[in-house]
Amino acid sequence: MTTTSTAAARADGATALDATELYRFFRTGEEETLALRGVSLHVQRGETVAVVGPSGSGKSTLLACLAGLDEPAGGSVHVGGERISHRPEAQRARLRARRIGVLLQSGNLIAHLDVRENIRLAQAAAGRRRGAASDIAALLDGVGLRGRAHALPHELAGGELARAGLAVALANDPDVLLADEPTGELDGRTERRVLDLLKSRADAGRGVLVVTHNTEVVGFADRVLVLRDGRIQP
Amino acid sequence: MNAPGPDTTLVDTLIDCREAARTYGRGENAVVAVHGATCQVRSGDRIAIMGPSGSGKSTLLHLMAGLERPTSGKIGWPALGRPATARDIGVVFQSPSLIPALDVVENAALPLVLSGTSESEARRRALSALDAVGVADLADKLPEELSGGQAQRVAVARVLALRPRVVLADEPTGALDRATGRHVVDVLLDTAAELGAALVVTTHDSTVGERLTERWPMHEGRLVATAPAPAASGPRTAPRARPNATRGETSETRGETS
């Protein structure tokens, strides 16, 4: 109960993302592994938080729980003051659509839709009216892909693909942007550019949480949390 | 082997690119990935091709490996024969390139089997290569059960088992975290040293580049002539510094294969 009241207390608009005491188990055959062992974290509006950790430390699982893609066995997740954990999938989906943007390391785009159609799809999911062509143009401008609106994902180079993914992730103007290793395959300049975009997101009063092992990213974050063996290191 | 002078013999030149260019698409949609690149790779070289994404470094690597043909210009493998066989040039790819239906040791043994080695012998060599890169305990796993770093190490072991004379690695650390990436570079360097092979790595990560002896910057499809690198590898940091290499492309001479 205390955790819930803490979360409720934080639901004052200042907190974009709040997670308390997350637990998550995995069962593969007979083995049971504990991917998250009581992770608590929060992201304020206007803040950029980086979660770093070696591979296998539970980063991806944490991100999935935070985004409402996975259900933690214990603990709770609030986004913009609304609880997203332990709710029916339909409600989680609505929250994801309205409040959360997810940027994955790869596979951010539907292969048979071009960049603009991908963005439009994400906007439609969030319940936005169609015809916000200027929005799409602005998004594409923002990531420097103005000329590539009609390109299909397989026609884009690695850096372009990442930026297009970012444009899609931002299509619903989310409260919090969750990014999983967003610069993994990018060169320094593109990486810088993506990070700047993330930063400007935070500056616009939204929360940004990046899961990464990249030191550049760590350097740009306001706060760095180290995840090891399913726990946030003190 | 690692003291190449200006008049290096033909045999030492493993890869010889002459104004090699690669264009994708046609007409208006044509994209030039690599503008005529001229460069050479010799025994013992440790080269990093550095550049941002889309600079054409992967394409150049594929051209060197003989996986793609240049749309103009020429590429030869004077010391390896023509065209270079997969046996002589081992490639580590950026994306996971293990065959899902084969387990780790079968994957590592595959190039050997493809080149005619018996399956039992190939298996033995693959196992020792896996051991060398520290993933021998994964031998029976399927690729989908591996993490990214493990898969990349298996891909390196696959090259090691082949004992090629040139190792080409395309962004081998791109998808890995720093510690894992460092380990993969260690393994690559050790492998090249053990085989006495030339090593060419494409990367955008300067920390990776620093670990190799030569860095060839690449920008918008062009190899850029830069100031000499800090490493003491003679005057040929810029690839164009070797304009008078012989036209080895026509040569059939093979170096002794390992």
Place this chain on the structure above:
Amino acid sequence: MIITWLSGLVRRRSGRLLAAALGISLAVALVAALGSFLTASKSTMTDRAVRSVAVGWQVQVQPGAKPASVLHTVRSAPGTRTALPVGFAHSTGFHARTGGSTQSTGPGVVLGLPPGYRTAFPGEIRQLTGSASGVLIAQQTAANLHVAPGDTVTIGRPGGGPAHVKVAGVVDLPQADSLFQKVGAPPQTQPTAPPDNVILLPAAQFTRTTAPIKAADPAAVTTQIHVARDARLPADPAAAYTAVTGAAHNTEARTAGGGLVGDNLGAALDSARQDALYAQILFLFLGVPGAVLAALLTAAVAGAGADRRRREQALLRTRGLGLRQIAGLAVTEAAAVGVTGGLLGLGIAAGVGRAAFGTASFGSTATSAVGWFALALLLGLVIAAVAVLVPAVRDLRQGTVAEARRVVGRAGTPRWMKFYPDLLLLALSYFVFRASSSNNYSLVLAPEGVPTISVSYWAFLGPALLWLGSALLLWRLVTLTLAHGRRPLARLVRPLTGTLAGTTAASLSRQRRPLARAVVLLALALSFAVSTASFNSTYRQQAEVDARLTNGADVTVTESPGSHAGPSAAHPLAAIPGVRHVEPLQHRFAYVGADLQDLYGVRPSTITSATSLQNAYFSGGSAKSLMSKLATRPDSLLVSEETVKDFQLAPGDTLKLRLQDARTKTFHTVPFHYAGVVKEFPTAPRDSFFVANAGYIAKTTGSNAVGTFLVDTGGGNQKAVATRLRHQLGTTAKVTDITQTRSAVGSSLTSVDLSGLTRIELAFAVLLAAGAGGIVLALGLAERRRTFAIATVLGATRRQMKGLVFSEAAVLTAAGLAGGALIGWALTQMLVKVLTGVFDPPPDTVAVPWPYLALTLTAALAAIVGAALSGVRRSSRPAVEELREL
């Protein structure tokens, strides 16, 4: 959103969508074509039944009723086109004096025909010679009396002196059976044969001639009102039957007991509706598996994109699309595929109809064709929903996106295998089959006193369960073999792959799930082709046997009763062009106890050179062994089962028959030995009869007179030979040919000609087999494009790639062919047994249409090799580009 999604799919995934749509189109086309054909053939059956009767109703005016008022009632009944009164009177016998001798017949029948009768009922009387009006005499009577047009015949009248009439023409009464029926009597008490002696008089002359008879016994002269009907009948025989019998009852009621309706039309439709049901059974037996197969093929095509679909769904959920929205997208995709496939299928069906029947609707009426087409379209949508929508929704049900994103782990044993549904289904199939093929079982149920008939759908269960069970068993076997037989597998593929054998075997073994699925699909398609084709050709074979059994041979010459033509009469017949062999067959009558039965005398050594004797005709020995028994022991006798039972006969028993001696004209006893049972024999009736050695009969009766000559034409030209024979023999004998018999068997299935159905089905079976082989392999190879690209990059030569691809194709082909042949064989055996009712007589052996099967095999192999070659070609595309795209 939906539009964005769909247009993206259509523009960039057209190949896959089209492949799924093609699968659906096959199912839709099959059902639309078969359904339309079924309705068309049903209405053909009705038409034929209606056309086969010369007189629709024969209303018997009851004693005491006024013919004129009954006639008026019948005429005013709805649906009556023409109604004419026909007089019937019995004569004590006919006599004629020709060529210095007097011939007499037994009791005869005199008919009185009103003017216009022959125009109203053209099928009742066939003119042979002489004038069409005036006094007509039946052909057999003319032969008995040795009279021709112009001769005078004396009619014996009970209760009066003889009357003399001058014969104007000789006619044949093709439908004598129904003409002389006892109206209103149950079938058992109907006369066994129509009267031999018939004279037809114009109505006025009839009244005059029969006046004395009537005066003596008013009941001896009766009136029948013959009715031609023109009421519109439903196309379906069952409905037509109901309508006609209803109208008959109605008419009887209107006459208030004054008339009894002999419903010839109803009787014909009754047998037609049974045939229609059989046709429907065939449709279900043969059409449903085809549609199921096409659906499975569609599911395989749709399932090939499962990985990508799962990834896309996970991404969509990440973007916050609700399950309902994602399901909506899947619905859209399914609808697009279903509608495209459905319309395409209807197009194919219309095309097939046009090619096979000249009309798009297979000869059926436009409305029923539209009905079937609509039904087929609906089926297409259902298949699309099942194949495309269900897997998508199933994936969605996984609780969280993270679970959905996870890749499936090591291929374990599929869960269903733990419950042994395959063995269960096979056992169940066996029991159902045993139960349904036990004695007294009939596929078409016609319960006593119930006007409707129905099909026993239990019969379907056996083959259906067998099909399913054996498919699952094959799946299990292939999976187990691939899982545990890596070593032998490596040995098998070594010729194709060389040093890569072990690696190839390992890779095949790990891909056992999709591979086993592909094998099962191919085997199912092949087994469908095998069983359908074998069933159809067995059916055709038996239909031919039936016709041959009825007619006796290609052409049969039946001598008039009383003819004494001996075996030597065969020589002039044999000289006629086109005749290969003439076999005399004696036909006599013999008393066994008080029972008079037909007796056939055969020449055992040569009988099979003009007709075929199947083992199924006999019991207690094969056709060959029993014929040789007749030859070695001439007094051997083959008798019917009933006689064996009635007389408690054991083989070797002596059976005494009484035969007429030609010299003394008296019956005397001739001993025979019971040697075996005969159930059917060419030209013989369905009920009891004997077969004996012709030589022995000739010796014991003092006459070698032959009743029938069986003429072999070598299987062709029957019509022409029959015409030549008729020309030569004139009216002295009756000549029938097998083609005539074939169509005269009435509206039976034989004449409906399954060939339309067969052609459609066989064509689809070939397509399905080729599709199953080619598409499934192509899809599997397409899924492994990445694998091939990697192998190429690692230095695999084109030859090695070929080895890899062809190993897979070889495993698929070998297992699929073996499985398909086995399942097909078992299924055919069961189908033939279960559908025994369709066969008359039941077949000795299943006819295997080797050329068709070879064609199917070739098509499947060509598709597989084509898919494999295109797989190899694709793999030689620049591998790096391939890798980048994937």
